[in-house]
Amino acid sequence: MNPTNNQNQGRAWAFIAGGLGGLVVWWWVYGRLAGFADWLVFTVLGLPQESHLARALEFFVYETPKVLMLLTLVVFGVGIIRTFFTPERTRAILQGKRESVGNVLAALLGIVTPFCSCSAVPLFIGFVTTGVPLGVTFSFLISAPMVNEVALVLLFGLFGWKVAALYLGTGLFIAIIAGWVIGRLRLERHVEEWVYATKPGAAMEADTLDWPMRLRLGVEAVRDIVGKVWIYVLLGIAVGAGIHGYVPENFMAAIMGKDAWWSVPFAVVLGVPMYSNAAGIIPIVQALLGKGAALGTVLAFMMSVIALSLPEAIILRKVLKPRLIVTFFGIVAAGIMVVGCLFNALL
Amino acid sequence: MKKIQILGTGCAKCQQLTANAETAAKQLGVSFEIVKIKEIPEIMKFGVMSTPALAVDGVIKSQGRLLTPEQIKPLLA
Numbered sequence: 001m002n003p004t005n006n007q008n009q010g011r012a013w014a015f016i017a018g019g020l021g022g023l024v025v026w027w028w029v030y031g032r033l034a035g036f037a038d039w040l041v042f043t044v045l046g047l048p049q050e051s052h053l054a055r056a057l058e059f060f061v062y063e064t065p066k067v068l069m070l071l072t073l074v075v076f077g078v079g080i081i082r083t084f085f086t087p088e089r090t091r092a093i094l095q096g097k098r099e100s101v102g103n104v105l106a107a108l109l110g111i112v113t114p115f116c117s118c119s120a121v122p123l124f125i126g127f128v129t130t131g132v133p134l135g136v137t138f139s140f141l142i143s144a145p146m147v148n149e150v151a152l153v154l155l156f157g158l159f160g161w162k163v164a165a166l167y168l169g170t171g172l173f174i175a176i177i178a179g180w181v182i183g184r185l186r187l188e189r190h191v192e193e194w195v196y197a198t199k200p201g202a203a204m205e206a207d208t209l210d211w212p213m214r215l216r217l218g219v220e221a222v223r224d225i226v227g228k229v230w231i232y233v234l235l236g237i238a239v240g241a242g243i244h245g246y247v248p249e250n251f252m253a254a255i256m257g258k259d260a261w262w263s264v265p266f267a268v269v270l271g272v273p274m275y276s277n278a279a280g281i282i283p284i285v286q287a288l289l290g291k292g293a294a295l296g297t298v299l300a301f302m303m304s305v306i307a308l309s310l311p312e313a314i315i316l317r318k319v320l321k322p323r324l325i326v327t328f329f330g331i332v333a334a335g336i337m338v339v340g341c342l343f344n345a346l347l
Numbered sequence: 348m349k350k351i352q353i354l355g356t357g358c359a360k361c362q363q364l365t366a367n368a369e370t371a372a373k374q375l376g377v378s379f380e381i382v383k384i385k386e387i388p389e390i391m392k393f394g395v396m397s398t399p400a401l402a403v404d405g406v407i408k409s410q411g412r413l414l415t416p417e418q419i420k421p422l423l424a
Contacts, residue, residue, distance in 0.1 A: 087396040087411075114411055118358040119397045121387055126396035194388070201394035220412075318387065 135183020
C-alpha cells in the first residue's frame with residue numbers, strides 16, 4: 001500500500017470517528033432540549049405555569065432547536081445517501097423497466113436522487129430518449145419534488161410520525177398511480193417532436209467518491225438546505241407557538257373543516273399554481289391546522305403547492321405540448337384530492 | 348487558453364457558478380474564456396442531466412453542483 005492510500009484511509013477513519021462522536025453529542029443534546037426549555041421558562045424567567053405566554057414560549061424554546069437539529073441530521077444523512085444515487089445511475093436502473101414495476105421504482109428513486117426543478121427539462125430528455133418509458137419518467141418527476149425530506153422532517157417534528165408516514169405513503173402512491181395512468185394513456189405524441197430527436201451525449205462516467213468526499217457533500221447539503229429554510233422553520237414554529245399558547249379560534253373550521261365537502265378541491269385548486277419550497281409552506285400548515293382545518297385538507301393543500309406550480313408548467317412547456325401538461329397536472333391534482341378526501345373521511 | 352463552459356438554462360445557480368469560475372481562473376492567472384451554454388439540445392450533447400454543469404475544454408468536470416472558486420481551481424489546472 002502506498003503512502004497516499006494510507007493517508008487517505010487514516011483520514012477516512014478520522015471522519016468516521018468524528019461522525020460517530022458528533023452523533024453521540026447530537027443525541028445527548030437532543031435528549032435534554034425539553035428539560036432546558038422547562039428550566040429556561042419556569043426557573044430562569046420564573047413565568048407562572050398556567051400563563052399563555054409561558055406555554056407559547058416553552059413550545060418555541062423546545063421546538064426550534066428540536067426541529068432544526070432533526071432537520072440538520074436528516075438533510076446530512078439524505079445528502080450522503082444522494083451521493084450514491086446520481087441521475088445517471090437512476091436512469092440506468094429505470095431503462096427498459098416495464099410499467100408498474102418501473103413506476104414503483106421511479107417513485108422510490110425520486111426520493112433519493114438529487115433533483116432540482118431547474119434541471120427538470122434536461123433530466124426529462126435524458127430519461128425519455130434513452131429508453132425510460134414516459135409514464136415511469138413522470139412517476140420520478142412527481143415523486144422527486146413532492147416526497148421531500150425537509151417536509152418529512154417538519155411533519156414528523158411538529159405533528160408526529162403518523163402524519164409524516166401518511167405524507168410519505170400517499171406521496172409515493174400518487175406518484176406511482178399518476179405515472180402509471182400517464183403511461184397507459186399513450187401520450188408520447190404530445191411530447192414535443194424535437195425531444196425524441198435529441199441525441200444525448202454519453203453520460204459522464206460517475207467518478208467513485210471516497211467517504212471524506214461524501215461527508216463533505218452531506219455538509220454542503222446541510223449548509224445549502226438548512227441555510228435556506230431555517231427562517232421558514234422559525235416562522236412555522238412561531239405560528240405554532242402562538243396557537244399552542246393561546247386558545248384556537250377555529251374560524252378555519254367552517255371553510256376547511258371536515259364537514260365542508262368542497263374544502264379539499266378548493267385547497268388543491270388554490271395550491272396548484274402556487275410555488276413554494278416545502279419549508280415555506282409549513283407555517284401555513286401550522287396555522288391552518290391550529291385554526292381547525294381538517295388534516296386531509298391541509299395535507300392536500302401542502303402537496304399541491306410543492307408538487308405542482310405555474311413556474312414548473314412553464315418550464316415543462318419546452319418539452320411537453322399543452323395537452324400533456326394539462327393531463328399531467330390534472331391527474332396529479334385529482335390524485336391529491338382523492339387522498340385528501342380519503343383522510344378526511346377516515347380520520 | 349482554457350475554455351470554461353457553463354451549462355445551464357440561466358437559473359440563479361448557473362450565474363453564481365459562472366462568477367465563481369471566473370474568480371477561480373483569475374486567481375490562478377490562467378488565460379481563459381467563459382462560454383455559457385444555454386440551449387437545451389446543446390446541453391444534452393454533453394450527456395448532462397443536472398444543471399448547472401461545468402466543462403473545461405469540452406470535458407464535463409462537475410454537474411448539479413454549485414462549486415466554490417476553491418473547488419473549481421483544481422479542475423482548471
